[in-house]
Amino acid sequence: MRQDDQNAGNGSEDTPAALLPSPLDNMMGYRIRRASMAMMHDLAHALRPFDISVGEASLLIMVGANPGCRQSDLGRALEIKRANMTPLVGRLKARGLITDAPIDGRSLSLTLTEEGETLQKVLLAHAQASNDRFRKRLALDEKDLIAAMAALAR
Numbered sequence: 001m002r003q004d005d006q007n008a009g010n011g012s013e014d015t016p017a018a019l020l021p022s023p024l025d026n027m028m029g030y031r032i033r034r035a036s037m038a039m040m041h042d043l044a045h046a047l048r049p050f051d052i053s054v055g056e057a058s059l060l061i062m063v064g065a066n067p068g069c070r071q072s073d074l075g076r077a078l079e080i081k082r083a084n085m086t087p088l089v090g091r092l093k094a095r096g097l098i099t100d101a102p103i104d105g106r107s108l109s110l111t112l113t114e115e116g117e118t119l120q121k122v123l124l125a126h127a128q129a130s131n132d133r134f135r136k137r138l139a140l141d142e143k144d145l146i147a148a149m150a151a152l153a154r
Helices: 003-007 028-050 054-065 072-080 082-094 112-136 144-151
Strands: 097-104 108-113
Touching: 003 108, 028 054, 028 112, 054 072, 054 082, 054 097, 054 108, 054 112, 072 108, 097 112, 108 112
Parallel strands: none
Antiparallel strands: 097 108
Protein backbone atom coordinates (compact mmCIF):
# COMPACT_ATOMS: atom_id res chain seq x y z
CA MET A 1 0.00 0.00 0.00
CA ARG A 2 1.29 3.50 -0.86
CA GLN A 3 2.14 5.85 1.97
CA ASP A 4 -0.49 8.28 0.66
CA ASP A 5 -3.12 5.54 0.88
CA GLN A 6 -2.08 4.73 4.42
CA ASN A 7 -2.38 8.37 5.46
CA ALA A 8 -5.68 9.02 3.68
CA GLY A 9 -8.48 9.60 6.10
CA ASN A 10 -6.31 9.63 9.22
CA GLY A 11 -6.05 13.42 9.39
CA SER A 12 -2.38 13.44 8.43
CA GLU A 13 -1.38 16.99 7.55
CA ASP A 14 0.91 15.86 4.76
CA THR A 15 -1.93 14.29 2.74
CA PRO A 16 -2.24 16.19 -0.55
CA ALA A 17 -5.68 17.72 -1.07
CA ALA A 18 -5.88 16.04 -4.50
CA LEU A 19 -6.11 12.67 -2.77
CA LEU A 20 -9.05 13.64 -0.60
CA PRO A 21 -12.31 12.04 -1.70
CA SER A 22 -14.75 14.67 -2.89
CA PRO A 23 -18.44 14.40 -3.72
CA LEU A 24 -17.87 17.43 -5.99
CA ASP A 25 -15.78 15.40 -8.43
CA ASN A 26 -18.88 13.81 -9.94
CA MET A 27 -20.88 17.04 -10.22
CA MET A 28 -21.09 18.45 -13.72
CA GLY A 29 -21.15 22.10 -12.63
CA TYR A 30 -18.02 21.65 -10.55
CA ARG A 31 -16.20 19.93 -13.41
CA ILE A 32 -17.30 22.60 -15.91
CA ARG A 33 -16.05 25.32 -13.57
CA ARG A 34 -12.70 23.58 -13.08
CA ALA A 35 -12.31 23.08 -16.84
CA SER A 36 -13.17 26.74 -17.42
CA MET A 37 -10.60 27.84 -14.84
CA ALA A 38 -7.90 25.72 -16.49
CA MET A 39 -8.74 27.07 -19.94
CA MET A 40 -8.83 30.69 -18.79
CA HIS A 41 -5.49 30.26 -17.00
CA ASP A 42 -3.94 28.89 -20.20
CA LEU A 43 -5.41 31.71 -22.29
CA ALA A 44 -4.25 34.40 -19.83
CA HIS A 45 -0.76 32.89 -19.93
CA ALA A 46 -0.80 32.93 -23.77
CA LEU A 47 -1.84 36.61 -23.78
CA ARG A 48 0.64 37.75 -21.11
CA PRO A 49 3.39 38.73 -23.61
CA PHE A 50 0.97 41.20 -25.16
CA ASP A 51 0.14 42.89 -21.84
CA ILE A 52 -3.56 42.37 -22.44
CA SER A 53 -6.25 40.76 -20.31
CA VAL A 54 -8.66 38.09 -21.51
CA GLY A 55 -11.48 40.65 -21.32
CA GLU A 56 -9.56 43.20 -23.38
CA ALA A 57 -8.61 40.54 -25.92
CA SER A 58 -12.25 39.39 -26.15
CA LEU A 59 -13.38 42.94 -26.80
CA LEU A 60 -10.68 43.48 -29.41
CA ILE A 61 -11.54 40.23 -31.18
CA MET A 62 -15.26 41.06 -31.20
CA VAL A 63 -14.71 44.61 -32.53
CA GLY A 64 -12.51 43.13 -35.25
CA ALA A 65 -15.30 40.75 -36.21
CA ASN A 66 -17.93 43.53 -36.03
CA PRO A 67 -16.36 46.83 -37.14
CA GLY A 68 -18.50 49.84 -36.30
CA CYS A 69 -20.52 47.93 -33.70
CA ARG A 70 -22.25 49.80 -30.91
CA GLN A 71 -20.41 49.74 -27.62
CA SER A 72 -23.67 48.83 -25.86
CA ASP A 73 -24.30 45.88 -28.22
CA LEU A 74 -20.77 44.65 -27.65
CA GLY A 75 -21.23 44.87 -23.89
CA ARG A 76 -24.40 42.79 -24.11
CA ALA A 77 -22.78 40.23 -26.41
CA LEU A 78 -19.82 39.79 -24.04
CA GLU A 79 -22.03 40.13 -20.94
CA ILE A 80 -19.95 43.03 -19.64
CA LYS A 81 -21.75 45.50 -17.40
CA ARG A 82 -21.89 49.09 -18.64
CA ALA A 83 -19.86 50.26 -15.61
CA ASN A 84 -17.05 47.85 -16.59
CA MET A 85 -17.31 48.45 -20.32
CA THR A 86 -16.33 52.12 -20.26
CA PRO A 87 -12.94 51.63 -18.56
CA LEU A 88 -12.25 48.57 -20.71
CA VAL A 89 -12.84 50.58 -23.89
CA GLY A 90 -10.83 53.44 -22.38
CA ARG A 91 -7.78 51.23 -21.85
CA LEU A 92 -7.90 49.98 -25.44
CA LYS A 93 -8.34 53.53 -26.75
CA ALA A 94 -5.39 54.71 -24.64
CA ARG A 95 -3.25 52.01 -26.23
CA GLY A 96 -4.32 53.17 -29.68
CA LEU A 97 -6.06 49.88 -30.50
CA ILE A 98 -9.62 51.09 -31.01
CA THR A 99 -11.42 54.29 -31.88
CA ASP A 100 -14.94 55.29 -31.07
CA ALA A 101 -17.32 57.59 -32.86
CA PRO A 102 -20.73 58.89 -31.84
CA ILE A 103 -23.65 57.29 -33.64
CA ASP A 104 -26.38 59.31 -32.00
CA GLY A 105 -26.75 61.21 -28.75
CA ARG A 106 -25.82 58.27 -26.52
CA SER A 107 -24.29 55.49 -28.60
CA LEU A 108 -20.72 54.98 -29.73
CA SER A 109 -19.46 52.81 -32.55
CA LEU A 110 -16.18 50.97 -32.07
CA THR A 111 -13.60 50.27 -34.76
CA LEU A 112 -10.09 48.86 -34.62
CA THR A 113 -7.13 51.02 -35.53
CA GLU A 114 -4.51 49.59 -37.87
CA GLU A 115 -2.45 48.60 -34.83
CA GLY A 116 -5.59 47.09 -33.28
CA GLU A 117 -6.27 45.04 -36.41
CA THR A 118 -2.74 43.64 -36.36
CA LEU A 119 -2.91 42.76 -32.67
CA GLN A 120 -6.43 41.34 -33.01
CA LYS A 121 -5.22 38.82 -35.59
CA VAL A 122 -2.34 37.75 -33.35
CA LEU A 123 -4.58 37.48 -30.28
CA LEU A 124 -7.16 35.48 -32.18
CA ALA A 125 -4.44 33.04 -33.29
CA HIS A 126 -3.21 32.67 -29.71
CA ALA A 127 -6.75 32.17 -28.42
CA GLN A 128 -7.34 29.51 -31.07
CA ALA A 129 -4.06 27.77 -30.16
CA SER A 130 -5.08 27.75 -26.50
CA ASN A 131 -8.47 26.31 -27.45
CA ASP A 132 -6.79 23.67 -29.62
CA ARG A 133 -4.60 22.51 -26.71
CA PHE A 134 -7.76 21.64 -24.80
CA ARG A 135 -9.65 20.29 -27.81
CA LYS A 136 -6.94 17.65 -28.25
CA ARG A 137 -7.66 16.37 -24.74
CA LEU A 138 -11.34 15.71 -25.46
CA ALA A 139 -12.53 12.26 -26.38
CA LEU A 140 -15.70 13.68 -27.92
CA ASP A 141 -16.65 16.06 -30.68
CA GLU A 142 -16.12 19.71 -29.73
CA LYS A 143 -19.23 20.83 -31.65
CA ASP A 144 -21.39 18.48 -29.59
CA LEU A 145 -19.82 19.75 -26.39
CA ILE A 146 -20.34 23.39 -27.37
CA ALA A 147 -23.97 22.67 -28.24
CA ALA A 148 -24.47 20.92 -24.90
CA MET A 149 -22.91 23.85 -22.99
CA ALA A 150 -25.07 26.33 -24.92
CA ALA A 151 -28.16 24.30 -24.02
CA LEU A 152 -27.20 24.51 -20.34
CA ALA A 153 -26.90 28.30 -20.54
CA ARG A 154 -30.44 28.82 -21.86
